Amino acid sequence: MPTRRVDLLVVGGGPAGLAAAARASELGVRRVALVDERRWLGGILPQCIHPGFGLHRYGRDMTGCELAEKLIDRVSSLDVDVYTEAHTVRMGYESYLSKTAEVLTPRGAFRFRAKTVVYAAGARERTCFEAGIVGSRPAGVYTAGEVQEMMDVWGILPGREAVVAGSGDVGLIVARRLTLEGVKVKAVVELMPYPGGLLRNVVQCLEDYQIPLLLSHVVLAVEGSKRVESVLVAEVDENLRAREETVKRIPCDLLVIAVGLIPRVELLAGAGAVIDPKTGGPVVNEFLETSLPGVFAAGNALVINDLVEHAMEQGELAAESAYRFIEDGGFRSASWKRVRVGDGLRFVVPQLLAGFRDVKLYLRASSPSENARLLIPELGKSVRLRSVRPAEMITLTLKAEDVLKAERLTVKLV
């Protein structure tokens, strides 16, 4: 198996990976390779044909596929070795300056030996089984991303009458998309008493089309042997348990599963990286370095992002860190502090800080609230947040000197 020695291997050619590869190349990292499993680059972006991408960074409201081409063009113009249809079978940590990846492509198998890795393999969708839905297993049960790909890449109409399980942004966007192709979306079913996605999407995707949003409801089961014929839906109580007496049947031929994303970290975990159960992604320090020295993570593989700009900036930070790692032969030792996740928050990324530089924290609230305060008691820091939604990532920049002066750090939302 031929060995390719590189300074940086980027695993994943979505927005985070493309941004990382471009930034690394622009910084002067000499041998940069990027591998992606699909036939085309862009990750999930090419199937995101709706606008709302790139507004903050480029000042233009682009569709996901337009942003993808922009990022791909940028990488194409740089000295990056791109491998598509390249499946990473295994990743390994050999030594401080040598990480391996065994990659299979139609043009043969390769072993990459890389000084650094930016792991940007993205996320997968939770399945109907993970959502606890029982019943039959007919055709017509697809995840929201799959429905997007069916319609907008392969030109398939997935059904005539749909029910969407989950009101996260992907589910809302797919509900609108289906409606515009003539599909009757009978309901979007949301477990929580509040919508999972952004309010702007609830308005533009559901209210604009009079699609009913059933809050505090759950899809219990699928019926139909060859094809979906109906689903059973019920109201839930305060403990999110189904109220049996409220079970009702909604006839449909399509059940869209939109109940969340999970970082794809199997390769990282296989190489020995520590995973944070709160995010599902790797534990990283302020360099976005995982517990494997010189292996960095960015994008949805690190933490589920809602803005593509965040995925991209994580990719760029990871690339900058990789560049520093290569130039300096690694990072020097320091006193790393674990950021403790207090009340009101689901997670904080990065999880380890040492105060080498200013750091942007990514946080997600556990539940919606108005006029909340983000507190770091050890720093006496208090930030007022007018409107907090779990669907919208909170970011907070900490100055290096603040991190240095604290013995420990706790972040909470009250």
Added chain:
Amino acid sequence: MRRIEVTCILCPVGCRLTVTEEDGEWKVEGYGCRRGLAYGLEEAQNPSRVLITVIPVDDGELPVVPVKTSKPIPKNLLLKASKALAGLRVKAPVRLGQVIARNLLDLDVNIVATRSIKARRDRVEADGQK
């Protein structure tokens, strides 16, 4: 007096706006910022959205190309516009930015490709592609 309830979508706060019209005079209440004021008026008077859909492609590497309207169109015409595009087809190759159709529904709005689709290779390899 006309009264319309609008949720502002410009930022996560989602201010609930009340837009009223009396004798040709428009008033917006409940906005948290100037952009919201402008949005409230726009939504009440002339709500518009960009339409996105896909158009079938002939002889392309992929069967459809995603497209969008070159500018927002009146919200109440979205479904009609989508239907109006239903018979449209385009031949590969398609370039990102290419105008696929002009003047949709006489609205002076074009349909623009948002992805490039290459022409399908002539030989269909057993392995799909080389």
Added chain:
Amino acid sequence: MLDRVVVVGAGVVGLSIARVLSALEGLEVVVVEKEADVGWGASKANTGIIHSGYDDDPVNYPNRARLAVKGNRLWTTWAEQLSIPVDWCGSLVLARSSEDRRVLKELLARGIRNGVPALRILDGEEVRLLEPMVSEDVAEALWSPTAGVLSPYEATAALAENCVENGVKILTETLVKGVRVKDGSVEGVETSRGFIGAGWVVNAAGLYADEIARMAGVSDYTITPRRGEYLVFDKDAGPKPSRILFPAPTPVSKGVVVETTVAGNLMIGPNAVDLPRDAKEETYTTKEGLAYVWREASKLVKKLPGKREVIRVFSGLRPQPSGGDFIVRVLEELEGFVEAAGMRSPGLAAAPAVALEILRLMRLNGLDHGFKKRWKAERRAGLRIMDLGWDMLEKNVSRNPSYGRVVCWCEGVTEGEVVDAIRRGAKTIDGVKFRTRAGMGRCQGAFCRLRIAAILARELGKPIWSVTVKGTGSELGVGDVKSLLEGEDVAD
């Protein structure tokens, strides 16, 4: 008498019979199957266990007892000939109470009587040497080294390929609607694709065997669908047992099993719920059923992985015969009608023995064809790229690049393997799945289903939306993305 035998049902039993009959000279063997692929009844939804044969009471269920033991032994040869991977890991029936220990003694005695080799009751310490993950309260276990696990759908596909190579015709999506009988002998079967004349009709129709029998005028038994639900865990979830773990059985069933499949997934199940006789398509999973399986499985081991590690749940229906025993017979009063019905557990284990028994009965009743001079006993399995060493893998990829194009990322299945599966008989997404494992990983097909469909569309020359998951009526989509809009009269 027409030199043709029609086997009704392409499950593991029907195909085993077809395999054996295909060795006869001058006999045309046709298997008719109502589903779009082989093995989609009970054959694909079970524990995959080749039982050793101590479970079945030889007095009340003599066929089961006899044929399980014989089948177990035959599988060692058949699996090798057909390149079906089997993990002959052995099984442990775990005793957690004094009542359980009494049952173990009964099973041991029964096993000895049935001719099961190498059975032994182990004390707690010995059990833990063989299987460290059993729960603390396991006091003893019946150790049966001759039990094994295979992938039942892999086995059925292998049987089907071998049959086809030996001239058997397998007609899928062909429903038997009637059995034509004249003057006390069968003339053939009426199917949804027309009449097929035959001198012999073998009823291996699983859940519907009683209905096929009734079509022939035979009505001395009924088949009740007995549902069993299963949970499958992610391959990386553990701990996983190295032996098949059983609880002490009840009169109804062997109980909820904890096992590691040949593919390496922890799997628990089944429960046993009898359904009404008209519910033969109700392979539903239920909250209660899955909860029951979880509870029972938890009793056998120290710890099950977290619920989050469950990647799939499914259920299967066993064809429970009214008399309890296998119905393996030729009827005196109905010439040419042969039955291999009621193949509940240990149907999979017994299948090769059932097939030989059917041949013997047919011979006793007029089947006098000799054996073919050339009959292919061997079947070569398709490539599994991820199981190859890098050298072999690279050779295959350079010969055929599609073996380097991974289409199912979770299981590492390549396009080459998918095309192989299609050439070996897969016409549906599930058909590809059961032959290659594409779609059986963590993401359960969300990433690969469309790639698989695109390959099926290309190889079968059909539009991608019409590719089915599991046969007619289960198309991926309802049409081209514009079909609703184009079909509508624009009326606003």
